[in-house]
Amino acid sequence: MIELxxxxxxxxxxxxLRDINLLLPERSxxxxxxxSGGGKSTLLRCINLLEIPQAGRLRIGDESIDFAEGRKxxxxxxxxxxxxxxxxxxxxxxxxxxxxxxxxxxxxxxVLGWPEAKARARAMELLEKVDLAHKADAWPASLSGGQQxxxxxxxxxxxxxxxxxxxxxxxxxxxxxxxxxxxVLSALAREGTTxxxxxxxxxxxxxxxxxxxxxxxxxxxxxGRGADIxxxxxxxxxxxxxxxxxxxxxxxxx
Amino acid sequence: xxxWLQLMIDSLPTLLLAGLTFxxxxxxxxxxxxxxxxxxxxxxxxxxxxxxxxxxxxxVWIIRGTPLLVQLFVIFYGxxxxxxxxxxxxxxxxxxxxxxxxxxxEIIRAxxxxxxxxxxEAAYSIGMTWRQAMTRTILPQAARxxxxxxxxxxxxxxxxxxLAAAITVPxxxxxxxxxxxxxxxxxxxxxxxxxxxxxxxxxxxxxxxxLEARFARYGGMLEANR
Numbered sequence: 001m002i003e004l005x006x007x008x009x010x011x012x013x014x015x016x017l018r019d020i021n022l023l024l025p026e027r028s029x030x031x032x033x034x035x036s037g038g039g040k041s042t043l044l045r046c047i048n049l050l051e052i053p054q055a056g057r058l059r060i061g062d063e064s065i066d067f068a069e070g071r072k073x074x075x076x077x078x079x080x081x082x083x084x085x086x087x088x089x090x091x092x093x094x095x096x097x098x099x100x101x102x103x104x105x106x107x108x109x110x111v112l113g114w115p116e117a118k119a120r121a122r123a124m125e126l127l128e129k130v131d132l133a134h135k136a137d138a139w140p141a142s143l144s145g146g147q148q149x150x151x152x153x154x155x156x157x158x159x160x161x162x163x164x165x166x167x168x169x170x171x172x173x174x175x176x177x178x179x180x181x182x183x184v185l186s187a188l189a190r191e192g193t194t195x196x197x198x199x200x201x202x203x204x205x206x207x208x209x210x211x212x213x214x215x216x217x218x219x220x221x222x223x224g225r226g227a228d229i230x231x232x233x234x235x236x237x238x239x240x241x242x243x244x245x246x247x248x249x250x251x252x253x254x
Numbered sequence: 255x256x257x258w259l260q261l262m263i264d265s266l267p268t269l270l271l272a273g274l275t276f277x278x279x280x281x282x283x284x285x286x287x288x289x290x291x292x293x294x295x296x297x298x299x300x301x302x303x304x305x306x307x308x309x310x311x312x313x314v315w316i317i318r319g320t321p322l323l324v325q326l327f328v329i330f331y332g333x334x335x336x337x338x339x340x341x342x343x344x345x346x347x348x349x350x351x352x353x354x355x356x357x358x359x360e361i362i363r364a365x366x367x368x369x370x371x372x373x374x375e376a377a378y379s380i381g382m383t384w385r386q387a388m389t390r391t392i393l394p395q396a397a398r399x400x401x402x403x404x405x406x407x408x409x410x411x412x413x414x415x416x417l418a419a420a421i422t423v424p425x426x427x428x429x430x431x432x433x434x435x436x437x438x439x440x441x442x443x444x445x446x447x448x449x450x451x452x453x454x455x456x457x458x459x460x461x462x463x464x465l466e467a468r469f470a471r472y473g474g475m476l477e478a479n480r
Contacts, residue, residue, distance in 0.1 A: 093376035097394045107380030141473030
């Protein structure tokens, strides 16, 4: 279980997240939707401490951490939380100087100190899972965007994190390539991987999210089951936003 | 055999020996030490606290803003007046190291900054420390971009070591000067010395090509990382 209580994040005077309270059950998929600049990415990055909130409390499984104005969070605490998480980025961010399998092994060998052979076996297993075992020795630059993102998913899953954070995982991909990433993420969801994803991709969100959180101007406007939010959201603002992305999706598909 | 060719052949062993015992060691040692100094300086400027940034900037400002020959003279002829007496070779080594350190720090600073921020985040997201991210993710990518400009610096250094002649280091160029003093054939000897410098620079250019080819194996920069 992941629990965010009263999380607040500011950059200078700009308040990016205010009083965020969320409960993300184990083995569930949560989609964060909302307009750009609404705080989706920042919220994700607060969960693995790429951004440190100014206030609130974060709990991932047995690990928890409290934030306060001016309190410096030490590396030990950051590491303790971060090792519970894996992250997938909009632009993949594979290490270009390492092959696909080396990308997946990197965290296991460098961070967790696994022996090479054990890490390689684990990495191969994950590449099979994302259907890229045949590309194990390929350089990232020779892979398509969809393939790169699948390697990135394998890299994020390598140390068996408690939660997979996906920041716009399909936004940099055309519809065909994004389909293969959606397929992989759906398969992971079915297996019970706990996921939180920021996304504009209705297809992705409606297909795999158990819970949808609509975020605007740093606030949670509405939280609900995917089916409810996408068909009959309680808040007028949420309905308008859902209608707008449906319209945009329809236009780009047509 | 024409006279000029005979003279060149006769002087060759002396010149090569000077190159082998002074020019090449001076170049290699000061380049390696200078790179290390440049890396430290670059990291201080990019990530250090304000006082360290100021020290690094001051160092680069002084070294880049004054002639290398004057720096060598200060170290070899000037420092003895305050009790620091150095032999010619170590004096030259210090001068060249400080010089390479300043120039390469600017290159290293630029190439480290050229690695996209997302690469740091990717490294952190899998749990790496700053040092692991730096050594395993950022520097290997920065190194690739650094090969052409650092090769420039290296090749300049080979030629600049001839300045050490002015502080009595018996390197290649000074050996040529000595032979000229007895043979009165400046054109032939200085052209010969120039050809030997050209040969050394050419070897380095060839090494640069091989190094670039080695880095090129992983293909272009990732589209998405630009």
